[in-house]
Amino acid sequence: MGSSEMAVLQGGFAPVEREITVDLTDIEGEIPRDLHGMHVRNGPNRQFAAPGRYHWFDGDGMLHALRFDGGRVQYQNRWIATQSLAEERAANGALWQGIKDPPRRDRPDMPIKNTANTDVKYFAGELLAMWYLGGEVHRVRPQDLATTGTLAMDPRLAGLHISAHSKVDERTGEFVFFCYGKEPPYMHYGVLDKSGMLKTLVPVALPGPRLPHDMAVTRNFSVLHDLPLFQDPEAAAAGRHKVMFYPELPSRFGVLPRHGVASDIRWFEAKPAYMYHVSNAWEESDGHGGTEIVMTGTPFKPQHDARGQLDASRLPRLIAQLGQDCMFYEWRFNLRTGQTRERVIDDVLNQEFPIINSAYLGERTRYSWNTLMANGAGPEEPRFCGITRYDLQQDSCSSYHAGMHKWFNEHSFAPKDQAVAEDDGYLVGFMWDALASRSYATVFDAHDVAQGPVARIALPQRVPHGFHATWVSRERLIRGW
Numbered sequence: 004m005g006s007s008e009m010a011v012l013q014g015g016f017a018p019v020e021r022e023i024t025v026d027l028t029d030i031e032g033e034i035p036r037d038l039h040g041m042h043v044r045n046g047p048n049r050q051f052a053a054p055g056r057y058h059w060f061d062g063d064g065m066l067h068a069l070r071f072d073g074g075r076v077q078y079q080n081r082w083i084a085t086q087s088l089a090e091e092r093a094a095n096g097a098l099w100q101g102i103k104d105p106p107r108r109d110r111p112d113m114p115i116k117n118t119a120n121t122d123v124k125y126f127a128g129e130l131l132a133m134w135y136l137g138g139e140v141h142r143v144r145p146q147d148l149a150t151t152g153t154l155a156m157d158p159r160l161a162g163l164h165i166s167a168h169s170k171v172d173e174r175t176g177e178f179v180f181f182c183y184g185k186e187p188p189y190m191h192y193g194v195l196d197k198s199g200m201l202k203t204l205v206p207v208a209l210p211g212p213r214l215p216h217d218m219a220v221t222r223n224f225s226v227l228h229d230l231p232l233f234q235d236p237e238a239a240a241a242g243r244h245k246v247m248f249y250p251e252l253p254s255r256f257g258v259l260p261r262h263g264v265a266s267d268i269r270w271f272e273a274k275p276a277y278m279y280h281v282s283n284a285w286e287e288s289d290g291h292g293g294t295e296i297v298m299t300g301t302p303f304k305p306q307h308d309a310r311g312q313l314d315a316s317r318l319p320r321l322i323a324q325l326g327q328d329c330m331f332y333e334w335r336f337n338l339r340t341g342q343t344r345e346r347v348i349d350d351v352l353n354q355e356f357p358i359i360n361s362a363y364l365g366e367r368t369r370y371s372w373n374t375l376m377a378n379g380a381g382p383e384e385p386r387f388c389g390i391t392r393y394d395l396q397q398d399s400c401s402s403y404h405a406g407m408h409k410w411f412n413e414h415s416f417a418p419k420d421q422a423v424a425e426d427d428g429y430l431v432g433f434m435w436d437a438l439a440s441r442s443y444a445t446v447f448d449a450h451d452v453a454q455g456p457v458a459r460i461a462l463p464q465r466v467p468h469g470f471h472a473t474w475v476s477r478e479r480l481i482r483g484w
C-alpha cells in the first residue's frame with residue numbers, strides 16, 4: 004500500500020469502529036439556546052479492508068448527527084445499513100474492491116459497491132443517503148439513524164440510478180433529482196412530490212456518457228449539467244477507465260421548467276470547465292422583459308499549459324489526485340436571448356463545498372458560506388482549512404482560518420428560532436484538530452464567521468472527514484417533510 008492510499012486511512016481520515024450516542028458536555032464557549040434541530044453529515048467509514056488500493060470515496064457510508072436542543076447537544080454516529088454492507092457483514096469480509104481496481108463482473112446489479120456515502124437530505128420525514136455514482140437511495144430514520152430500507156422506485160425508474168445532489172424544495176416538499184448512466188439518453192431528470200410519488204420524469208439526451216456531479220433548481224426551473232470532462236470513448240470501448248478534459252467543447256447547461264418535458268429543455272453554452280458543486284440558483288429579470296437564470300458554484304479554475312492554453316490532461320490529473328483548485332463563479336442564462344453571461348466572483352480564495360440557508364434554495368440568495376481548501380495539500384488528501392462568508396450584495400467576504408492542523412468539514416446552515424433574515428442562524432459542523440488528535444463539533448455565528456466558533460464541543464471519538472451535510476430544523480422534523 005502506497006503512502007497516498009495510507010493518507011486517507013490515517014489521522015482525521017481514519018475510520019471508527021464504534022457506533023455511539025452520547026450527550027456532549029465538554030463545551031468551550033456557549034451553545035446557542037435558540038438552536039433546535041439536527042445536523043447530519045455523511046461520509047466514508049470502511050468496515051472491512053478490501054485487497055487492492057483504497058480511495059477516499061470507497062468507504063462505507065456513515066452518518067454523524069448533532070442534535071441541538073436549546074443549549075444542549077447530542078452526538079450519534081451510525082453506518083448506513085446498505086445492501087452491500089449487509090452482504091459483507093454476512094461474509095465477515097470485503098466483497099468489493101475500491102474504485103481504483105476492477106469492478107465486479109459477476110454483479111451487473113452492483114459492479115461497484117453502492118456505499119451511500121456521499122450526500123444526505125431530509126425528505127418525506129426521513130433522511131435519504133445518496134451516492135455520487137448513483138444507485139438505490141437509502142432511507143434512514145432521523146430519530147435514531149437506523150436504516151429502514153431504500154426509496155421505493157416507481158417502475159418507470161427501473162434501471163435508473165438517482166445521483167447524489169438531488170434537491171429538496173422545503174416550500175413544496177418536492178424531491179428534484181437526476182440520474183446519469185452509460186446508456187442513451189445518458190441522463191434522466193425527475194421530480195417526486197412530497198409523498199414520494201413520481202410526478203415528472205424527463206429523458207435528457209446528451210451527446211454521450213457524462214459525469215455530472217450536481218444540478219441546480221430555481222423556484223420554477225431546473226438546470227442540468229453537461230460538462231466537457233468525461234470518459235475517453237476509445238478507452239471506454241477498450242474496457243479502460245480514462246477520464247479526459249475536452250477544452251474544445253463548451254460546458255452546456257440544460258434549463259427546463261421543473262415539471263417540463265424533454266422538448267422544453269434549452270441548452271446554454273458556457274466556457275469549458277468542470278465543477279462539482281452548485282451554491283444556489285434563482286430567477287432574475289433581465290431588465291428587458293425577460294428572465295435570467297442565475298447559478299453560482301465552485302468550478303475548478305482553468306488549468307493552463309506552458310503556452311497559456313487550456314490543458315486537456317492537467318484537470319483530470321488534478322481531479323484524480325483529489326486536488327482542489329477552485330473558485331466562486333456565476334453563470335447567467337438568459338431565457339429571452341438564449342445567451343450565457345459568466346463571471347468570476349472570487350478566484351483569490353481556493354474554495355469548494357458552498358452552502359446556503361436551504362430554506363432559500365431556488366430563491367435569490369445574498370449569502371453563501373464556502374469551505375476554504377488548503378493549497379498544495381498532499382495527494383488524495385483534501386483539506387478543508389476554513390470557512391468564508393460571501394455577501395453577494397456587498398460584494399465582500401470574510402473568512403475564518405483556524406491555523407495549521409485544524410481541518411473542517413462541510414457545515415450546514417442552521418436558522419435560529421424566529422429567524423427573519425436569510426443569515427439569521429449558525430453554521431454547524433465538525434472539525435478535526437490534528438495536533439490534539441481530536442474531533443470537535445463547531446458552531447459559528449453565520450453573521451460573523453471570522454470571529455471563530457461561538458461554541459467548540461469536544462467529541463468522545465473521531466468523526467472521520469467526509470462529504471455532505473444537511474440541517475433539519477425542529478419544525479421540519481415535527482412537520483414530517
Ligand SMILES: [Fe+2]
Nearest residue numbers: 216279280471
Ligand atoms: Fe458532492
